[in-house]
Structure formats: C-alpha cells, structure tokens
Amino acid sequence: MTVVEGMPPTTVTLRRNFWRGVGRVMRRKPSRMVGVGIVLVFVFMGIFGPLLYPNPLPRDDNALYASPSWAHPFGTDFEGTDVLALVVTGTRYVLLAGLTTAVITVALGTVIGLLAGFHRGRWDTVLMRLTDLQLTIPGLPLLLVLSTVWKFTSPIEMGVVLGLLGWGGIARAVRSQSLSLRERGFIEAAKGLGLSTRHIIGRELLPSMAPYIAMNMLIAVTGAIYAQVGLFFLGVLPFDANNWGVMLNLSVFGGGALSSTAALPYLLAPLLAILLLTLGIVLVVDAMDEIFNPRLREE
C-alpha cells in the first residue's frame, strides 16, 4: 500500500514527526518539562557535585544539628557538616550505582529476552525458567544476606550486584515484545527476504523495542537507587560511603529524627532528594509513555 519512494526521505520525515510529537507531548503538560529539568539537575550534581566542595567536607563543631540558616540551608548533621553538601556530594554514588545497574539490567535483560523470544523452543524454556527464578527470588532479603560477605564500598560493585538481581523484568518484557512481533509475521518476512539473524535482531527488532527498553531502563534506575539507599539506611553496610541512605540511617536511628525535631532537616534533606528524583523520573516516564504508546494518547 505504501509507495516506494526510497528509504532516506521516509526516515527523515519519520524522525521529524517523532520530534514534533515529543514537542507536542512536552508542551501539552508543562510538568513534563519540569521532570526533564529535575533529572538534569541531579545529573549535574552527580557529575560536578563533589568538585564543588572540599574533601573531606568541613565540620563546624560549634553547630551540631544546627537549624536551617543561610549558611546551612538544611542545617548540619551530628558532626556539624552541612547537610546540603552531604546530599549534593552523595548524589554521585547514588547515580553511579543506579546507572551501572541500568546498564547491566538492560544489557542482560535485552539479550536474554531476545534470545528466548527469537529462538523459542528449548532455549526459551530454559531462559524463562531462569527469568522466573530471578523474578521470584526475594531481592532485598538476598541483598541483606549478601551484605554479610560483601561491603559494597564502590558504587560500581553495588550497581553490578543490583543489576544481576534485577534483569528479569526487562527480559520478560523484551521476550513478549519479540514474540508479538513474531506473531505479526515480522521476523518471518525478514527471514524470507534473506536477511541474516544479526541483521534482523540488530536492525529490525531492537529499534522497534528501543523505546520500551528505554522506559524500563529508567524504571530500573529508580529501583536501583531505592535499593541501595535502603541498604545503607538499614545500616547493614559500612557508614564510610557517602550515600543518602547513610544520612537517613544516622538521622533516624542515631539522631532520633522521628522523636525530636532537631534532626528533622537532616532527615528531610535526603528524603526530599529521593522524592524530587522520583518525581523527575516519573514525569519523564509519563512523557515517554505517551510519546511511544499512542493507545494512551487522549483524543
């Protein structure tokens, strides 16, 4: 039904339409712009945050648990360190671990999902059993148990472990996507045209799934962020890492932030950071959802 006009112009139009669609989705709900802005601010803090402050962070022995002021917008902690500085410098560990996790989950999940969906048969069965196992294994308890042998001092290590524990969702999603593409005769058609498996997967399957994978990746990043902050919060990991979770732990279990108000800013600052980052990512995912999923688009 489509008139063959040569590929390049079509792709160019498609791309232009895509960006126009992005623009429209963004404009329709300005909150989405805010989401993108928030995420960018956190990325900036992650990259440049530690450069903005001296290392180690200065302590002010005269101002332990100081109230918020111009010098310390979120007050100080039990040692007199500026809370805002802790949050800003802590961003790097949090984001780096999150990013590592995302890369690993996406890589593992996509490869396993594609293999299972593409080959079907015995491969599929084995890989999906593995995926089921990964999905049902209680991740957080396992992390706690692992923390007895592994201290996760580097964010990369943390990210790798979280990634190994979190690829199941993407694998299953990618598999069902490739199965549904298969059902539509997509792969058979490509095979009929004599295209190589590598070409089909790399050029045909992956691009149509990319948005899906990208969205799952963002969700994986948030999951990883929560998990690591949570582990540090529980206090099963050493306190020398600079992580929002350490702040939460010290304020709740050490500073009694839940029973007195003195340490409340110390508690609220990392909480606020988590909430803001979540908000940013949720808004971005919401926008992506509408860009890629026309079914949800309102008339």
Place this chain on the structure above:
Amino acid sequence: MTRTSAPGVRVDDLTVVYKTPAGELPALGGVSLSLAPGTITGIVGESGSGKSTLALSLLNAVQSPGRIKNGTVEIDGLGNIVELKGEDLRKARGRQVGYVFQAAQNSLNPLKTVGKQLLDLGRSHDFDDLPALLKDARSLLGRMGLDGGRVLDSYQHELSGGMRQRVGIMLALVLNAHLVVLDEPTTALDMITQAAILRIVREVHHERGLTTLIVTHDMGVAAEVTDSLAVMYGGRVVEHGPTTEVLGAPRHPYTKGLIRAIPRLSGDIDGATALPGRPPTLGTIPLQGCVFRERCPMRIAVCDTVDPVPVTRDARTVACHAVGRLATPVVPKEYA
C-alpha cells in the same frame, strides 16, 4: 412497545464528523437513504467510504472521536434515534435494533458462557420470562444448525468463528428486534460458512419479517442477499436502487468502475480492471465539489465546484452531474 412488523428507516442529511488534530473531518457528508420495511438493503463501498459509520449511526453509536453533527435517522416506532439519550437509547439498542458484528471481532465476554450473557441481555431489557428467552435462543441456534444447549453452555474460546458469528446473529434477534444491522457479517469466514450465514440471514429475515441492513465490501454477498443496494464513496451514497438494476445497469461512474473491477470466475482475468487511483481517506475527502471526480472518467467542469445532489428517477437514486445531464441513462458499451 416492541413492534411486531418490520419498521421503515429514513436517514436524512446525516453528517458525521471525526475530531482530528486537523479539525473536524466529515466521515459522512449529508447522507440520505431510506430502507423500505421488510427489505434487505446492502451497503457496499471500499474501506473508508463511511459504510460502517452509517451502520453505527442507525444505533446512534458513532464512536468517539466521531459524532453526529447533523441530520436525522427516523425509525418507525422509535422516532429519531439521533435524539435519543441515556436509558431510552440503551433500551432501543438490542431491543429494537439488533446489531451483528464482523466475524473477526470477538463480540462475546470471554469470561462468561453464552447462556449467562444471554441472561444478562434479558435482564438488561427487563425480560421477566428468562426461561422463554433461553428457549427462544436455543431454537434460533437450532435453526442455524447448532446444538443450542451446548452453545449456551460454552465460552467464546470454545466456539469456532462461524459459530461465534451465528451466536452474534442469535443475540441480535433473540430480543425480537425488527430492524437488524449486520456489519461485514461474513468477512474473515471461509466460503462454506459464509454461504451458510447468508442463507440463515435471508431465511430469518423472511421468517420474522425484518428490515435488514447489510454492510459489506463484497459485491458477491450484496448480489446474493440484498433487495436493494446503496453504493457509498467518500462519505456519500452515490447510487441507490434495486439490487438487480444497480448491478445490471449501473449509472454512477463509480458503481460502473466497481463492477468492472470484479474478476469473473469464468473468463479472462484481464477482463477485470481496477479503478485508477485510491479511495479518499478521512483527510483527503474533497471539501468542495464531487468526491469522486479525481478518479472519474466522466468528469466535467461543474464537478470541481458543486457537490452533486442525489436525483431519484424510477426508484433509482444517483448523485452525479454527468449522469444527471443525460436525458436517458446511456450505458457505454465498454462497461456492458
């Protein structure tokens, strides 16, 4: 207040528009059509010609983002259905106007047996005598060559496409609706099942004294079952008349082209000639002048500016400037 005899239907100047980013686009541009009581009327046309929209309009069920902008649909005993709302409209649907979906569609709730859904239908329309309803359904299904009892106890996934379609027809008839609309009732069915379904439709139509409307893109189906035939193009009824006459001596250039495009079972495949060009989509329907002019071999100057008004002459309605000009309809030799 169910009628016991076939109602007549008069569609007048019906305009349905779809809301799109490019504004409201007309899917039906002022359609007028009447269905004589007790007849089977067919609507044929290419996809996008507005035939399904017209069928849905008979139930005032044009789906969002579309809406009926203008016009009336008068059904005997029911009044103008376009003006019905809420409960009145709901009760008219099913009870007075039965609707049968495309065979390919899954028109049944996958989680309930056919019988339970039938009971739901009965309760929705305040039937007191549910056992009688079940009995009626069983005999209808029996008439269609199915084991009624078994089918009522079945879930959708246990029925074949042809069986589902017969269940759909049963659900459209069981409430004693005397106007029945069938939207592509045989599409996606194999030839044998298709023939069986068409036979059933015709038999039940006569038996129960119905007014029936069949939407199809298959001229063969139209030729087989309909008494009168309306041809649609670009949201207009371009020709309407008794089926044998419309097919035997088409007047509108589009009808002629359509008939010429049908390949014959016997004879040369080259005898079938496709219409040049493509049918208009919602966005490409000309807003001015004749909708068919781009593909029309009989195009004249006035076609560019004026939408031809349907003209009725000896029971046949044609909307074409070129045809209207000729004193007597001449069938060019090449089309005969």
Place this chain on the structure above:
Amino acid sequence: MKTVVRRLSGHLARGLAMIWVVTTLSFVIIRNIPGDPVRGQYEKLIEQGMSPDAAERATAALYGFLPKGSLWSQYVDYLNGLIHGNLGQSLSTPGTGVATIIGSAAKWTILPVLGGTLLSFLLGVTLGVYAAVKRSGKLGDALSISGSLLHGVPQYVIALLVVAVFSTLWPILPSGGPVDIMFTPGFNGPYIASLIQHATLPVLTYALASYGGWILAMKSSVATVLGDDFIMAAELRGMSRGILFRYIARNAILPLFTILALSLGMLFGGAIFIESIFNYPGLGLLLVNSIGARDYALMGGTFLVLTVAIVIANIAADLLYAVIDPRVRKGETA
C-alpha cells in the same frame, strides 16, 4: 481438573528448585563470611573447655551442619537437616530453635502485610477504574499522578513520612513496637485495642506503598479492556450499565492476579524497611537483627522462610487465576 494438577505440579517443582537455590546460596554465604563463623564457634567452644565431640555437636545444632569434613559433606548434612525441618539454633537467643523464633515472628508480618495488601488492592482497583474512565478529567489525572508518585516512592520513604506525620508532628498513633507492654497479653479489651493501635500505621504504610501500583495496573488494564470489541458489542446490545461495568471490571482485574503474587513477594521484602522503622517484630526485622547480631543460622532460616512465602503466594495466585479464567480452567491457551 487435570490441567490444574499439571500446573500445580509444575509450580511445585519450580518452587522447590527456587528453595534449593536459596538454601544453597545461604550455605555458600555462611561458609564464606569473613572469619568463618562456623569454625569460629567450634573453636570458641573448645577454648571454653568443651570436648571436641561436644563442641562439634553444639556447633552442628547451631548451624545444621558440622564444621569438619569436606565442604560437600557439610552441604549434604545441611540440606538433610532442612528436609527434616531442622533450621538450626539461634545464637543470639541461646537454646531456642530458629524455627520457633521465625514462627513467632511470622504472625507479625503476615497479618499486617495481608491487611495492607487487601486494603490497597480494593482501594487501588476501584480508583483505577475511575482513573481509566475519566482519563481526560482533572480528577482522573490527579489520581494517575498520585498513583505514579506513590508507586515510585520507596517504602521506607513512605514509612518515614507516615511516622513523621502521625507520630512526631501530630502524635495520634504509636509507631514503636507491636503493643504497649503495660497491658497483659491475652484476649482482653485494652490489649487488643493496643494491638490494633500499633498495627494501624504499619498497615497504612503497606497500603500506601502498594496502592499506587494497583491504581496504575488497573488503569491500564481497564483502558485495554475498554478498547476490546466485546465491550462495544455489549454496549450496542443495550446491556445495562451495571452489567457493562461488571464485564469491564472482571476482565480488567484478571491480569492483576499475577501482579498480586509478585507484589506479595515484594511486600515481604518491603516488610524489612517497614518493620525496621516501626520496630515491628516481624520477619523483616528479624532478618536485619540477625545480621546485626551475626546470628547466621537465624539469618539463613529467615531468608528461607521469606522465599517459601513467595513460592506459596505464587501458587495461590495461580490457582485463583485458574478459578476465575475459564480459558485457563479448561486448559486452553487464550
């Protein structure tokens, strides 16, 4: 019926496989903890003047396997013990079996988790239908956003906020422990009232933590069902609003049961945070405390029980699914 049995046995096999993987993991981890706690315990007992035989027996009672022989024979001993229901002995509460401790902790986890899940499921599913139907409206939008946010925020953040609001800033409910110690345990009014008071905030937190997920899942499920042909067919047959609503709701809820299984599993994980924050003596707190106390037998046992709970939740959800969906019941793929 036959297919249900087959599905069930498949589930059981997979569940057992998972339990095996988890126990093996526990064993490997306990063996690899820096300082080798098993050998350490054994040597400590010898130093205290115990005979090697007695020390061996005491250590075996603690961990379920002997600190000598090949790694393989230790592993076989360990698995053998587990099969006979022997989870070992607790180090931090000497003389008490791990199974007993876990048993008494389990009730503090199961009841609040189930209560919170039920509450959030009912609330989320109802509001999710509304959010799907009124997708373009202000309230529908607000519901979706609130769902996304609550779904996105980690449980410990919700728990901390709940405590901060209802216990610190506006102290109307207690947030520490399962019950006030001033009441005598038993079936008496004040004791039960205190139990309920203390359970309110944890249950509320569980509910808040999972409610967002239900809203989102139900919304997208309803949106899918609304686009299904049979809904339009029912509408055009003049089905009453009530029946139409039931058609939509039942079809839309169906896929949520698989999520229910996974979410119960997640909630057991989330119990770790929520119980830590509320100092609620369930399985999650037990796991954290056992790690803090280096009580590895207790740790392994708790981990195992959490896993078994998830396996059971999975099987239960699958059976429920089979009861509701006739396509599964008759053993056909939809």
